[in-house]
Amino acid sequence: MPGPRLGQGLWEALRALQDPKAPPALRLRGLRLYAGFLLSLQGLLLLLLAWVLPRAAHPFLWALALGGGAWLLAQAQGTLGQEEPLAPLVAVGLGAALFFFxxxxxLLLWPGGSLLWGLGMAGFAYLWRRAALALTQGG
Structure with a gap:
């Protein structure tokens, strides 16, 4: 009977994220699990907030949304430029923060603000792709 292989469970994949010497496929699986958890948790929170957040269409909110989104994107890209083993995790976390923000x-700028959801999702996907590339290439 063959013994258990490394990477069979979820926790092994998540633990591999901390180890730069772990197999890249296992680290990528852990990154997918981490990103999926963050995205689903924040998506659920957005659904709950949709019931209670008031609509507040104001032109300065558009500037705040776009400026804050650009700032989060710049922070994540700056993190990916560092030679840290956990930089891809931080970038994915900032991408999830971008999606949530x-x-x-x-939600505040509804119905015209629904375009911001697409921007947030596109920013998250872009940062996840960059983080996965940095993770598999070793920085």
Missing amino acids: LGVMG
């Missing part, structure tokens, strides 16, 4: 702003 633009999602909340989109």
